[in-house]
Amino acid sequence: MTLDLPVVFAALMGVAVLAYVVLDGYDLGVGMLMPGATAAEQDVMVASIGPFWDANETWLVLGVGLLLVAFPKANAVVLAALYLPVTAMLVGLMLRGVAFELRAKAEGWHAELWNWLFWAGSFLASFAQGYMLGHYITGFEKGFGYFLFSLVTGAALCGGYVLLGATWLIGRTEGELQAKALGWARWGLAWVALGVALVSAATPLVSETVRLRWFDYPRTLALLVLPLGCAAAWLWIWRATGRLQRRESRREWAPFAGAVVIFVVSFAGLAYSLFPYLVIDRITIWDAASHPSALKIMLIGALLVLPFLVGYTVFAYRVFRGKAKAGLYDH
Amino acid sequence: MDETLLLARAQFGLNIAFHILFPSLTIALGWFLLYFRVRYERTREAAWLDTYRLWTKVFALSFAMGVVSGIVMSFQFGTNWPGFMNRVGNIAGPLLAYEVLTAFFLEATFLGVMLFGMNRVPGWLHILSSAMVAIGTTLSAFWILALVSWMHTPAGQVTVDGHLIAGDWLEVLFNPSFPVRFAHMLLASGLTAAFVIAGLSAWRLLKAPADAGALRTLRAGTLVAAVLAPLQIVVGDLHGLNTLEHQPAKIAAIEAIWRTERGAPLLLFALPNEAERRNDFAVGIPGGASLVLRHDANAELQGLDAFEPDRPPVAPLFFAFRAMVGIGVGMLALSWFGAWRLRRGAAAPRWLLWIYSGFTFSGWIAVLTGWLVTEVGRQPWLVTGILRTADAAGPASGAELGASLTGYLLTYSLMLLAYMVTITHLARRGTEA
Numbered sequence: 195m196t197l198d199l200p201v202v203f204a205a206l207m208g209v210a211v212l213a214y215v216v217l218d219g220y221d222l223g224v225g226m227l228m229p230g231a232t233a234a235e236q237d238v239m240v241a242s243i244g245p246f247w248d249a250n251e252t253w254l255v256l257g258v259g260l261l262l263v264a265f266p267k268a269n270a271v272v273l274a275a276l277y278l279p280v281t282a283m284l285v286g287l288m289l290r291g292v293a294f295e296l297r298a299k300a301e302g303w304h305a306e307l308w309n310w311l312f313w314a315g316s317f318l319a320s321f322a323q324g325y326m327l328g329h330y331i332t333g334f335e336k337g338f339g340y341f342l343f344s345l346v347t348g349a350a351l352c353g354g355y356v357l358l359g360a361t362w363l364i365g366r367t368e369g370e371l372q373a374k375a376l377g378w379a380r381w382g383l384a385w386v387a388l389g390v391a392l393v394s395a396a397t398p399l400v401s402e403t404v405r406l407r408w409f410d411y412p413r414t415l416a417l418l419v420l421p422l423g424c425a426a427a428w429l430w431i432w433r434a435t436g437r438l439q440r441r442e443s444r445r446e447w448a449p450f451a452g453a454v455v456i457f458v459v460s461f462a463g464l465a466y467s468l469f470p471y472l473v474i475d476r477i478t479i480w481d482a483a484s485h486p487s488a489l490k491i492m493l494i495g496a497l498l499v500l501p502f503l504v505g506y507t508v509f510a511y512r513v514f515r516g517k518a519k520a521g522l523y524d525h
Numbered sequence: 526m527d528e529t530l531l532l533a534r535a536q537f538g539l540n541i542a543f544h545i546l547f548p549s550l551t552i553a554l555g556w557f558l559l560y561f562r563v564r565y566e567r568t569r570e571a572a573w574l575d576t577y578r579l580w581t582k583v584f585a586l587s588f589a590m591g592v593v594s595g596i597v598m599s600f601q602f603g604t605n606w607p608g609f610m611n612r613v614g615n616i617a618g619p620l621l622a623y624e625v626l627t628a629f630f631l632e633a634t635f636l637g638v639m640l641f642g643m644n645r646v647p648g649w650l651h652i653l654s655s656a657m658v659a660i661g662t663t664l665s666a667f668w669i670l671a672l673v674s675w676m677h678t679p680a681g682q683v684t685v686d687g688h689l690i691a692g693d694w695l696e697v698l699f700n701p702s703f704p705v706r707f708a709h710m711l712l713a714s715g716l717t718a719a720f721v722i723a724g725l726s727a728w729r730l731l732k733a734p735a736d737a738g739a740l741r742t743l744r745a746g747t748l749v750a751a752v753l754a755p756l757q758i759v760v761g762d763l764h765g766l767n768t769l770e771h772q773p774a775k776i777a778a779i780e781a782i783w784r785t786e787r788g789a790p791l792l793l794f795a796l797p798n799e800a801e802r803r804n805d806f807a808v809g810i811p812g813g814a815s816l817v818l819r820h821d822a823n824a825e826l827q828g829l830d831a832f833e834p835d836r837p838p839v840a841p842l843f844f845a846f847r848a849m850v851g852i853g854v855g856m857l858a859l860s861w862f863g864a865w866r867l868r869r870g871a872a873a874p875r876w877l878l879w880i881y882s883g884f885t886f887s888g889w890i891a892v893l894t895g896w897l898v899t900e901v902g903r904q905p906w907l908v909t910g911i912l913r914t915a916d917a918a919g920p921a922s923g924a925e926l927g928a929s930l931t932g933y934l935l936t937y938s939l940m941l942l943a944y945m946v947t948i949t950h951l952a953r954r955g956t957e958a
Contacts, residue, residue, distance in 0.1 A: 269610065485688045
């Protein structure tokens with residue numbers, strides 16, 4: 195049996211992008227929620243993501259790195275089409291990355307400035323990512339309607355990240371901040387419902403390829419698993435947050451698990467809509483793939499390294515399990 | 526050269542120059558931290574812990590700057606140089622992939638444990654995490670230096686059905702210029718970190734002359750620099766000889782030798798004149814360049830005329846090289862004098878502390894001018910003999926490049942200003958905070 199290397203790498207890239215969206219999603223979400231918290235609460239929020247955000251962003255490097263090295267021809271087209279939103283995202287990520295470090299070290303109005311930049315950078319990066327998603331699934335078509343669609347996906351992804359961030363905080367914090375996070379999570383849920391519904395309805399309208407994929411009886415019946423799964427996860431979070439608010443349950447990680455399910459299901463739907471295209475209707479994974487010799491050597495490396503990567507990532511999350519406390523280096 | 530290519534190069538050059546500042550500090554600073562941490566574990570002196578904590582803050586901030594500017598790089602390979610991956614992606618791709626897989630995750634994940642986990646894991650595990658961070662940064666340098674050396678002196682590649690692929694990965698990795706370039710970069714990082722530590726400690730001592738911890742780190746930085754500076758001069762010379770063998774046009778530009786000649790002079794100063802292909806106001810040591818490069822004052826050196834038109838511009842190489850060497854000599858002088866003056870725990874006079882403070886970021890200038898020499902010196906090639914820079918540029922329009930260049934410039938200026946203000950401020954407060 196010969197291995198279809200481009201398919202393997204498409205799967206690896208999918209895993210990297212999904213891992214990035216979920217992992218950096220929660221810390222970007224926490225960043226966007228900063229204005230709703232008091233100064234003391236903000237320190238706890240930042241401490242809750244402190245040990246993780248560097249590694250979380252590394253998944254973005256892996257995702258775009260795989261696109262670059264495994265599918266260079268698609269990389270050139272995709273990044274050229276997304277040039278300006280990519281720049282906006284990178285500026286956002288840079289601002290929040292340094293703001294993260296500097297807000298704790300600066301004093302007076304400087305600290306305020308970095309706090310604000312932390313929020314603004316998180317928001318800019320999240321929105322730009324959502325905008326890129328919209329532009330990407332419509333095959334980079336130009337026009338006012340498409341632009342509007344991308345703005346909606348931008349806002350929807352922000353809502354999704356807020357949901358991830360809020361449910362993360364439910365698990366990592368306690369007391370008043372946790373109560374606030376429960377409220378934020380429900381607010382995020384409303385956004386997500388609106389966003390997912392709009393994007394799901396609009397995508398088949400703007401793309402014929404996607405429409406044919408989904409509305410093809412009887413396949414449509416099997417595909418119903420995805421929207422139903424998404425709806426079930428949504429209801430589960432709604433119920434779990436409600437029970438936590440009424441103190442009927444202590445399962446503080448249930449909402450986060452539900453939010454992850456929503457992202458996984460949405461991602462699966464997206465992957466189904468696009469596969470095997472890297473640029474819809476134009477470039478497939480086989481058109482864009484690197485030479486098999488290069489793919490092979492990278493696959494060997496990935497298979498050797500991934501168990502260690504998973505191992506020490508689990509180790510890091512175990513070290514920092516439990517509730518976050520403010521104070522940057524001395525707890 | 527058309528305007529779009531110039532903008533693409535300017536933008537990438539800006540980014541890579543901004544990025545390299547932080548790895549060049551953190552690669553070696555990680556090992557300094559490991560040393561401080563181990564000393565604390567051994568002695569249980571609170572002063573070592575305070576020192577470790579202070580420099581960990583500097584490291585964390587520098588590392589974050591490196592991470593975020595590095596993310597930008599991973600995108601700009603594709604946005605600015607799509608032709609690069611199209612032509613040599615089968616070789617460059619795996620090297621970059623191995624860097625991400627083996628180094629980035631290692632350092633980023635263990636950094637979390639190192640920064641926030643001191644009271645959550647046993648001492649040995651915390652030391653191990655600090656070691657993993659140091660290993661990760663060095664490993665990252667290994668892969669990226671292998672790639673950039675391959676771009677200078679390609680080896681191990683074969684062409685199959687029109688695709689350029691690796692025939693022998695060991696030859697690709699250990700291409701002719703890799704060992705000496707890697708050593709040169711690691712030493713440069715060691716010197717950069719040593720002078721940042723010594724310079725910021727001196728800055729602290731100017732405010733608090735009795736701070737024993739700052740005096741200790743001033744001495745540590747000085748001693749490391751005193752050992753590394755002469756080593757760097759030897760390795761730098763080997764690097765130059767290696768370049769003469771594999772990229773003679775770069776050497777001709779560095780030394781501003783326009784025509785092949787015997788007994789070429791070592792120019793101390795000149796204004797290279799590209800239009801007339803000669804040097805104005807030249808002051809040199811007769812036969813010096815031949816002596817340094819061929820170890821014979823009468824030896825023949827190839828001039829730029831032997832390589833026309835595929836040769837790099839002269840003036841930037843000529844001046845940047847002299848700036849780098851000048852800083853290197855200054856580092857040697859200061860570290861040796863400092864080591865002598867600070868021997869047996871002697872306090873430093875204020876004028877010496879001011880000189881140290883002035884040298885705080887000298888490593889950065891040497892690193893930037895050194896990389897400028899090496900990268901501009903490869904032009905017009907992106908990969909020597911295989912791919913021209915002009916053929917690798919992307920389709921981004923001048924307007925897009927201009928807009929993003931402006932955005933990056935503003936962001937970087939803000940970040941660099943904030944970074945320098947913050948770490949000098951941190952140092953000024955010392956271990957009190």
